[in-house]
Amino acid sequence: MIKDKKGHKDTEQRKLMENQMAQADKLASIGQLSAGIAHEMNNPLGIILGYTQLLLRDENSETERYKDLKTIEKHVKSCKAIVEDLLSFARSSKPEREVINIQDTIDDVLSFVVQHSDLDKVEVIKDYDITIPPVLINERKLKQVFMNLIMNAIHAVGKTGTIKIATKFNRSKNRAYIRVIDTGYGIGKKNLSRIFDPFFTTKPTGEGTGLGLSVSYGIIKNYNGEILVESRRGKGSTFTVVLPVNALHKVTNR
Template identity: 40%
Template sequence: MNDKLLEEIDWRLRVFDSLSFPTLILKPDKVILTANQVFLEKFGVELEKIAGKKCHEVFYGTLSCPNKVCPFPKVLAEKSGTSVMRRHTTRTGKRLYEDRVFSPILDEKGQVAYIMESVRDVTRQKNLELALKETEAFLEKVILGSPIAIVAADRYGHILLMNPSAEELFGYANAFAVRQITADQIYPPGVASSIMRQLKDGKGKLRSLKTTIINAQSEAIPVELTASIIYEDNEEVATVGIYTDLREKLAVENKLKETRAQLAQSEKMASLGQLAAGVAHEINNPLTGILFYATLKLETMTAEDPERSDVEAVIEDVKRCKEIVQNLLAYSRQSSPMKDIIHINAIVNQSLSLIRDPKMFRNVRIERQFSDEMMLVHVDKNQISQVIINLVMNAISAMDGTGVLTLHTYRDKEAGKAYLEVIDTGCGIAPENLTKIFDPFYTTKAPGEGTGLGLSTAYGLVKENKGNISVKQTSGEGTTFLLEFELYHASNGSEE
C-alpha cells in the first residue's frame, strides 16, 4: 500500500470515528462490520465483541430480530436512506427513544454493499413532545370543563372555539353552529369593533368590561367581559374572551334596590304618620272648642243677623278641619280595624255604591273585570271601601270626568294574594312625583279642591289591613293603581 492510499484510509476512518452519533457499518445480511468510537463508548462494548454479530444480537441480545418492521429490506430495495423510531427500556429502567437512520453505501455497480446505521438519542425531544401533548390535553380539559364561558376567534372574527359553558350562554347547540358565526353576530351592532379598539388600546388586554351579547335567540344578555389578543411572533393570531353572565347578579341588585326604596318609603310614611297623629291630636281639642262655641253663638243669633253667615262659614270650615283630622288619624293608624272575611269583589261593589255623587260618573264608563274565582280577604271592609273610593275619586279627577274606569280583580293562588287594579285613562303621574303622591298634603289640585290626604289615608288603611298599595304603571294614557291583600284560607284564619 502506498502512502497516499494509507493516508486516504486513515482520514476516512477518522471521519467515521468523529461522527457525533453512535454509528455502525453493517453488511446487507445485518452482520456488523465495524462501529465508531462513539458507539463503543455509548453502548459500553468492544469492537472485537460485536464485529461479526448480527445487529439484534448486540441491541437486544436475541438470536432473531424482535422488531416487526425491519428497515433493511426497504433500504436494499430502494437504495435510499430511511429512519425508524425505536423505544426501549434500559436495564436501569430508563425509557429511551432512538431515531435510527439507515443509509445505504453503494459499490461501484450501484448495489448496496453496506448499510450505515446511526443511532440518535431523541429521548429529550420525545419527552418534551409527550409533556406538551399532555399539557395540551390538560388545558383542553380545563377549557372544556370550565363553568366560565370562553370564546376564541381568529383575527378576522371567525369563531374558532366556544366551550360548552359559552355554547350554553350564547345558545348555540353545537360546534357546527358555532363555526358558522362571526364575532359581529354575538354583539349588538358596533360593539365587536369597539371591543377590538379597546383591546388594542390596552396593549392586547381588556381587564373588565360590562357589555351586552346577543344570543342565538336574539336576546340581549348583560355580561362582564375579560379579553385578550393572542400573539405569535409578535403577530396577532386570535382573540379570546371570557364572559360572566350578569343576569342573576343584576336581578339581585335590582331587587335589593327595590327593597331599599320600599324600606325608605315605609320609614318615611311611619315618621310622617307619627307627626300626623301628633298634629291631629293637638288640633282636635281646640277644633272641638271652636265648633262648640261657634254653634252656641249661632243659636243665639236671629235669622236676620248680618253676622250669621260669618259664623256659619266658621262652623263649616271647622267641620272640614275635623274631617281632615279624622283622615290624618286614619293615615296614622290610630283607629283599630274591624275585620271581616269578605270577597274582594263585594267590597268593590259596596265602594262604588257608596260614592254619593252619581253626576261624577256621567261621562265615565265603568268596567268591572271581576275574576269569578274565590277571593276571600280578611279586612275591615269599611276601611278598604274608603281606600277604593279614594282611588276611584282620584281616577275620575285625573280623567277630568271623561274616560274609562276599570276595576279588575284577580288572584294568584300560589302567592296567596288577591289583587284589585284601579285603571283609569287619565293624565298619568309624572315620574318625579311618584315618590310624593303618598305623602300627606301632597296634591296637584287647586287650593280648596283637594287636601292631598286621599292617598296617604289609603296607604295607612291598606297597611293596617296587611295589604299593599302601589302604582303599577302610569303614562300619558292613564294610571293603574294596584291593591294587594292576602287571600284568606281557613288554615291561616287564626293568623292574627
C-alpha cells in the same frame, strides 16, 4: 355576552326592599309629627264646632247669620276630616279584621260615588274575578282605600274618560289583586316616586290634602298587603292593591 338574569333580579329585589324600608322610615317619622299636630288641633276644632252648632239651634234658617254659621260649620267639619286623616295616618294599632267580600265592598263604594259625583260622560267598567275568596280586613278601612283610589281616578279623567276596576285572584300566591285603572292625565315620572308621601298632591291648592294615598298606603301595609302604581304622563294610571287571602282561604277550604 352572557347576561346574569338572576343577578339582575336579585339587584332589583334588593333595591325594591331598600326603597320600601326608606318609605316606611319616612312614614313613621312623619306619622309621629302628624299625630302631635292632629291632637293639638282636634280640641279647639271640637269647641268651635260645638259652639257653632249651639248658635245654629237658636237661629232662623232664613237669616244671613244662619247661612254664615252653616259655612263655618262646613269648613270646621272639613278641618276635622283632615285631622282624622292625620290621626289615621299616624296610628299603627293592631288591625281589626272581619270577613269581607271584595267585590261587594267595591260596589258599595261605587254606589255612593255615582250618587255624589257627575259621571254622566265617564264610563265605569267592572271586571270581577268571582273566584276571589273573602279576605280578612276591616271593611270601613278597605272602603276608605277604594274611595280614595276611585275619587282620584274620577279627578284624573275629568268630565270624560274611562275608569276600570278589575279584580283577580292569584291562587299560587294566595293574593287578591284589585286594580283601579283610569285614562286620565297620568302622573309624571318626577312625581311618581313621591305619590305616597304625606301631604304630596298634584291637585290645585284647596282641592286635596295630600293624605289620601298616604293613609291608603298605611292601611294596606297594616294588613300585610301592597299598594302599587304605574303611570305615564298623558296615558293614565293604574293603582293596584294586593291583599293576602291565604289565612282565610285555608280555613274555608278545609
